[in-house]
Amino acid sequence: KNEVEQSPQNLTAQEGEFITINCSYSVGISALHWLQQHPGGGIVSLFMLSSGKKKHGRLIATINIQEKHSSLHITASHPRDSAVYICAVQASGSRLTFGEGTQLTVNP
Amino acid sequence: ETGVTQSPTHLIKTRGQQVTLRCSSQSGHNTVSWYQQALGQGPQFIFQYYREEENGRGNFPPRFSGLQFPNYSSELNVNALELDDSALYLCASSSKIDSGPSYNSPLHFGNGTRLTVT
Numbered sequence: 001k002n003e004v005e006q007s008p009q010n011l012t013a014q015e016g017e018f019i020t021i022n023c024s025y026s027v028g029i030s031a032l033h034w035l036q037q038h039p040g041g042g043i044v045s046l047f048m049l050s051s052g053k054k055k056h057g058r059l060i061a062t063i064n065i066q067e068k069h070s071s072l073h074i075t076a077s078h079p080r081d082s083a084v085y086i087c088a089v090q091a092s093g094s095r096l097t098f099g100e101g102t103q104l105t106v107n108p
Numbered sequence: 109e110t111g112v113t114q115s116p117t118h119l120i121k122t123r124g125q126q127v128t129l130r131c132s133s134q135s136g137h138n139t140v141s142w143y144q145q146a147l148g149q150g151p152q153f154i155f156q157y158y159r160e161e162e163n164g165r166g167n168f169p170p171r172f173s174g175l176q177f178p179n180y181s182s183e184l185n186v187n188a189l190e191l192d193d194s195a196l197y198l199c200a201s202s203s204k205i206d207s208g209p210s211y212n213s214p215l216h217f218g219n220g221t222r223l224t225v226t
Contacts, residue, residue: 043200
C-alpha cells in the first residue's frame with residue numbers, strides 16, 4: 001500500500017462543475033502539498049498546508065490531520081483547469097512522498 | 109524574483125554514459141530537492157541538498173549523486189546510465205528554517221529535464 005493514495009485516478013467533468021480530489025496518507029506529516037502538473041511536465045505548487053483550510057481563487061484545499069485526509073476542490077471548473085493534480089506529503093525530515101496524481105479533464 | 113530553471117530541457121544518452129543535469133534555484137532559497145518521474149507515475153524523491161550538504165536521500169543507488177553550490181544552484185549526476193533511468197527529472201527549491209525540518213516557503217519546481225536513455 002502506498003503511503004499516499006489519491007482518488008480518483010482520472011476525472012472528467014463539464015465546464016462549471018464542482019470538482020473534488022481526495023488524498024489519504026498513512027504517515028505523520030508536517031505539511032501536505034497540492035501540486036498541478038501540465039502536459040509539458042512543469043509543476044506548480046498550489047497549496048502547502050498543515051491544518052485547516054486554504055483558499056486561492058477557485059481552489060480550496062482542506063486537511064484533517066486526525067483522519068490523515070486532504071481534499072482539493074475546484075469551483076466553477078474551466079477547461080484550463082485540465083491537468084494532473086498531485087498530492088505530496090512531507091513527514092519529519094526533508095523528503096516529499098507523492099501520490100500517483102489525478103488526471104483531470106474539463107470539457108467545454 | 110527569478111524562478112527555478114533547469115537545463116537542458118531534453119537529453120538523449122546511450123546506456124553506460126554519464127549525464128549532468130543542472131538546476132538554478134529560486135532566489136533566496138537554500139534548499140534544493142531532486143525528483144525522478146517515470147511516465148505515468150508520481151515523482152520519486154532522489155535527494156535533497158541544504159546549504160551545500162546532502163540532507164536526505166531516497167531509494168536510489170550511489171550512481172545518482174549531486175552537488176549544491178554556494179549560490180544554491182545544483183547538479184544531478186547519473187553515472188552508468190541504464191534504460192530505466194529514462195524519465196523526467198525535476199528539481200524544486202525552497203527555503204528551510206534553520207532550526208527545524210520545516211520549510212517556510214512552498215516548493216518552486218523547474219520544468220524538468222526529459223532524459224531518454226537508449
